[in-house]
Amino acid sequence: MKDVFFRVEGLTKLFPVGFPSCPTKEALQYLQAGMSRTELKEKHNVLAAVQDVSFELKQGECLTLIGLSGSGKSTILRCLNRLQEPTAGKIYFQGEDVTAYNKQALLNFRQKHVAMVFQNFGLMTHRSVLDNVCYGLEIQGMSLQDRYDKGRSMLELVGLTGWEKEDVNRLSGGMKQRVGLARALACDPDILLMDEAFSALDPLVRNDLQFELLCIQQKVGKSIIFITHDIDEAFKLGNRVGILKDGKLIQLATPEEMLAKPKDAYVSKFINSVDSSKVVSITNIMEKPAALVRVAEGAHLALNSMRINGVSSAYVVDDKMQLLGLVTLDGVLQVLDNKQSFANILIEEIPVTDTPDQPVRSIMNLAVHAKYPIAVTDKYNHLRGIVTKAAVLGALCGKQQDGESTS
Amino acid sequence: MTSTFPQVGDLGIATQIDNFVYYLNVNFSSAFGLLKTILLAYVNFLQGILSFLPWWLLLLLIIVAGKKLRKSWCQGLVLAFLVSLIGVVGYWQMMNETLAIVLAAVTISLLLGFPVGILFSIIDDKYFLPVLDAMQTMPTFVYMIPAVMLLGPGKVPAVLATVVYAVVPLIRLTSHGLRNVDAAMIEAAQAFGSSRWQVLWKVQLPQARSTIMTGVNQTLLMAVAMVVTCSMIGANGLGMEVLIAINRTESGRGLIAGLCIVIIAVLLDRLTQGLVVQGGKRT
Numbered sequence: 001m002k003d004v005f006f007r008v009e010g011l012t013k014l015f016p017v018g019f020p021s022c023p024t025k026e027a028l029q030y031l032q033a034g035m036s037r038t039e040l041k042e043k044h045n046v047l048a049a050v051q052d053v054s055f056e057l058k059q060g061e062c063l064t065l066i067g068l069s070g071s072g073k074s075t076i077l078r079c080l081n082r083l084q085e086p087t088a089g090k091i092y093f094q095g096e097d098v099t100a101y102n103k104q105a106l107l108n109f110r111q112k113h114v115a116m117v118f119q120n121f122g123l124m125t126h127r128s129v130l131d132n133v134c135y136g137l138e139i140q141g142m143s144l145q146d147r148y149d150k151g152r153s154m155l156e157l158v159g160l161t162g163w164e165k166e167d168v169n170r171l172s173g174g175m176k177q178r179v180g181l182a183r184a185l186a187c188d189p190d191i192l193l194m195d196e197a198f199s200a201l202d203p204l205v206r207n208d209l210q211f212e213l214l215c216i217q218q219k220v221g222k223s224i225i226f227i228t229h230d231i232d233e234a235f236k237l238g239n240r241v242g243i244l245k246d247g248k249l250i251q252l253a254t255p256e257e258m259l260a261k262p263k264d265a266y267v268s269k270f271i272n273s274v275d276s277s278k279v280v281s282i283t284n285i286m287e288k289p290a291a292l293v294r295v296a297e298g299a300h301l302a303l304n305s306m307r308i309n310g311v312s313s314a315y316v317v318d319d320k321m322q323l324l325g326l327v328t329l330d331g332v333l334q335v336l337d338n339k340q341s342f343a344n345i346l347i348e349e350i351p352v353t354d355t356p357d358q359p360v361r362s363i364m365n366l367a368v369h370a371k372y373p374i375a376v377t378d379k380y381n382h383l384r385g386i387v388t389k390a391a392v393l394g395a396l397c398g399k400q401q402d403g404e405s406t407s
Numbered sequence: 408m409t410s411t412f413p414q415v416g417d418l419g420i421a422t423q424i425d426n427f428v429y430y431l432n433v434n435f436s437s438a439f440g441l442l443k444t445i446l447l448a449y450v451n452f453l454q455g456i457l458s459f460l461p462w463w464l465l466l467l468l469i470i471v472a473g474k475k476l477r478k479s480w481c482q483g484l485v486l487a488f489l490v491s492l493i494g495v496v497g498y499w500q501m502m503n504e505t506l507a508i509v510l511a512a513v514t515i516s517l518l519l520g521f522p523v524g525i526l527f528s529i530i531d532d533k534y535f536l537p538v539l540d541a542m543q544t545m546p547t548f549v550y551m552i553p554a555v556m557l558l559g560p561g562k563v564p565a566v567l568a569t570v571v572y573a574v575v576p577l578i579r580l581t582s583h584g585l586r587n588v589d590a591a592m593i594e595a596a597q598a599f600g601s602s603r604w605q606v607l608w609k610v611q612l613p614q615a616r617s618t619i620m621t622g623v624n625q626t627l628l629m630a631v632a633m634v635v636t637c638s639m640i641g642a643n644g645l646g647m648e649v650l651i652a653i654n655r656t657e658s659g660r661g662l663i664a665g666l667c668i669v670i671i672a673v674l675l676d677r678l679t680q681g682l683v684v685q686g687g688k689r690t
């Protein structure tokens with residue numbers, strides 16, 4: 001057992017629900033005698049949130065656990081650092097039994113060896129960004145100067161340099177979670193526990209953070225246990241993926257193995273249903289237009305905007321963000337040479353879609369024939385973003401590949 | 408047809424309580440004497456400081472406090488002007504006497520109410536809430552009678568009676584503030600290995616600061632509200648002035664003294680409101 005990094009054996013967690021509920025020890029015996037989860041709940045008012053879950057985590061590995069809500073995934077995670085006491089089962093960390101730790105040893109384990117990132121961030125609103133990041137170090141008793149140095153380097157790692165003194169209430173969701181991640185990494189933990197860490201974020205930000213987590217893991221080589229209900233996220237991040245159902249671990253395998261050999265109908269249904277229901281919509285692949293000018297601002301600003309962003313066309317809107325058209329670099333240069341007026345060079349015939357919530361497939365034809373990126377507007381012609389040809393094709397190809405490998 | 412509750416007869420409870428108070432008075436007079444000496448020294452010490460301060464220095468302090476706590480010179484000036492009116496009508500010394508009793512009662516309330524509030528946030532407080540209700544609603548004179556018997560008339564029972572009445576909102580709001588801290592924040596603190604004290608000290612108290620400061624503010628105002636009642640057991644000051652005016656049916660004198668009490672209340676309220684607002688922000 002000594003050489004094993006982190007191992008969970010027969011983890012079980014029972015909750016009393018309703019009244020009268022029988023003692024959890026007694027309920028555990030019923031469960032071990034083979035009573036079903038439903039029967040236990042109906043007869044004894046005890047919920048088996050986690051049943052006999054065992055797995056091993058290797059050093060530097062990212063393990064994702066996925067399940068529907070109520071499948072016990074968050075409870076498992078909280079049992080691992082004993083924020084919730086396991087009813088039964090053992091947790092071994094570097095040969096030591098975590099479930100047998102006394103109070104002081106448990107605090108030490110939480111301070112030095114595991115850190116947690118939460119779905120709703122769990123940031124302390126009375127502290128600045130830097131003081132939030134340094135919280136764990138403060139609890140460890142590190143001196144102010146040392147922990148600020150460490151905290152700053154962590155903020156740099158998650159790309160938040162310059163935000164140290166900011167009030168956490170003023171950050172966007174994505175930035176809050178970067179702070180949460182920095183706070184967890186600052187303690188230099190052996191294991192990172194992530195509880196639906198990116199679920200509260202919008203798809204674009206989620207993609208960014210997933211990518212950054214992968215980069216950071218490459219850099220610092222932490223072991224991660226990542227909880228999610230999003231199968232795409234699970235497959236993207238996990239070296240191995242575990243599927244949970246009703247508190248039981250149904251299958252734990254690498255994504256490839258799971259796609260090739262789903263253990264039972266539930267697993268294959270889970271993979272398929274999520275894939276087919278998750279049709280990529282236009283909003284998912286929409287980008288912000290790099291160059292955008294108001295019609296009143298004129299040719300000089302349009303040129304400047306294109307130069308800064310390194311593109312050869314700019315979208316033109318009126319004061320109310322209503323889309324008027326597009327100007328090209330050539331056109332703008334002609335205006336500046338006084339050969340044309342700004343109104344004349346405005347190209348109004350550009351590909352536009354006003355149905356951002358439709359699947360990407362619906363604009364495939366438009367994308368094939370478009371000379372410029374497709375502008376996405378709402379019903380009232382307000383510009384919301386643009387979709388490049390590459391993004392459309394990328395989305396369609398990505399989907400096709402998934403479909404092939406699951407069939 | 409009326410129905411009457413069946414007569415049980417005299418249970419003698421009242422007599423037994425009387426005997427108990429008498430027993431305390433006879434057997435523990437030295438203990439109560441010590442308590443009286445300490446409290447009296449404390450009130451006199453506060454009053455000594457207030458009387459020692461020249462009037463202009465106090466007004467200056469009020470202006471500075473207004474600037475510090477309310478972030479506005481204007482508010483400080485208005486408050487100082489109002490307080491100077493008390494001096495103008497000739498009640499400066501009485502104001503000091505009243506303030507001394509109020510401040511003594513409030514500081515003792517803080518010392519008691521704060522730890523008890525923390526305790527109530529941890530334990531199941533449903534058995535103790537009726538006690539708090541009783542402290543707030545029991546007619547003050549009911550416990551003033553034994554207090555006067557045990558401690559004699561004057562400032563000391565006045566301070567104690569004020570504490571009993573004024574400490575309650577601090578206990579309630581401290582407990583309420585600590586209980587209502589976002590559970591996710593506490594969980595995060597625990598996940599990083601904070602001990603119970605660290606969670607309280609580094610998360611709960613700073614988060615509850617605004618609510619607790621509201622409790623301090625309420626305690627202050629309730630202490631000021633007790634001033635007239637306390638004058639009935641011999642506490643000098645503006646309350647006594649109101650009481651004399653009532654007895655002699657001198658409307659003008661009563662109204663002026665009453666307005667002075669209002670000014671003190673406004674002063675203390677505005678200054679501590681500043682603490683509440685500050686508590687809400689990150690410093």
